[in-house]
Amino acid sequence: MKGYRKVIEIAGLAKTFTLHNQGGAVIEVMRDAALRVEPGECVGLTGASGAGKSTLMRMVWGNYLAAAGSIIVAGVDVAQAAPREVIALRRGQMSYVSQFLRVLPRVPTLDVVAEPLLLQGLDEAAAHDRARALLARLNIPQALWSLSPTTFSGGEQQRVNIARGFIRAVPVLLLDEPTASLDAANREVVLTLIAEAKARGAAILGIFHDEGARARVCDRLVDVTAFAPHAA
């Protein structure tokens, strides 16, 4: 897995949706998308709502299937890989902070945040230590750590999601609006976490509607409007 200068490299990527229950309508949403992200670099995706930023990011994570093209992530082509290769990639190399926190009810916040480390085989005590440190940094009150995040406010849930995404020092980070519903202090914490991840060499692909945040952390911007089928 070592020695890949470009950690994310996308070429000729296309996406279509076929709606079988709506007369088999085929919707072409992306054509010939290409971008690369190098270690220590943060690339921001821009474009209006519906232009395909999240779609592109989901194809990198592997929960959307590519219609054509390649998505090389840490040496694995996600567009072609078998499910177990993508599972291994997610377990060891890649984190995704989505806009939604999807967790089991009743599971304490501390366990939700520690889970990615436990899946990597780290022992519970060490994983919980790291989770506590990150939750404290993100200003989640200690009284909430033993509770399920399902009842938390939107901003608290987002910070739990961020803690979960940043708990491992993975080479690839996907961030979908990580500062969207945060107050100024917590936004600052998240921007610092992103800067630290870049400093240790992580390749980051992000969507930031917050222009100030974008200007602070992004080294380059890629406008996905250029990948719209009608633009070609």
Next chain:
Amino acid sequence: MTPLLAVQGVTKRYGRHVGCLDVSFDLWPGEVMGIVGESGSGKSTLLACMAGHIAPDAGRVVFDTRAEGPVDTVQMSEPARRMLARTDWAFVHQNPRDGLRTGVSAGGNVGERLMAVGARHYGDIRAAATDWLGRVEIDAGRIDDRPVTFSGGMQQRLQIARNLVTGPRLVFMDEPTGGLDVSVQARLLDLLRGLVRRMGLSAVIVTHDLAVARLLADRLMVMKDGRVVEAGLTDQVLDDPQHGYTQLLVASVLQV
């Protein structure tokens, strides 16, 4: 690496009716495979064929045994398959009463499976049973009570303890959260996830509940009329379903 379980062309017919048709997939160590589909889609028939409860009409179910490596369990002798079912395999039924002995105490239910693989020391068996009741969050004070005095959720947890006490490598589960209240379901799912992770288990889970599949399974197969219509990573199948039937299933889930 060798798959733990390789299912190849498994077919089962009931007269003119198709149970499951030409199903193939590999299950890798540590993976959880979910099988979803509506009632009558063939998912339970397929599970029963894999677990050796019914004999398929065609196909192979190759399990990577500890002693001899990959062996087709369909062609195995009945005693050998039973031994596998008691040691490396486990089967969790939807109805805990199908997987428990109701006339025997909770501790006896767990200890019995240990005795079936040769444990004889009473103190050791009782200690293992106590340990497992704790792991499935049943109070040790209930060890001598019979499972009929337990709630549905406790019975299901006891069934899981009975199944996992021998340290199996592969667990088959048929609608494990089926008849339980939603709050009890969440507790059981959390428990199952923890056990799968800590014991490095592989599992095949049949469920009609897509939310359960999302939370437990790494990979998903969607069945309809005995056939696999779609398979892939769980979140890919649920977030970007390719087959019309899967699209219909996903679109039919009520949002809470």
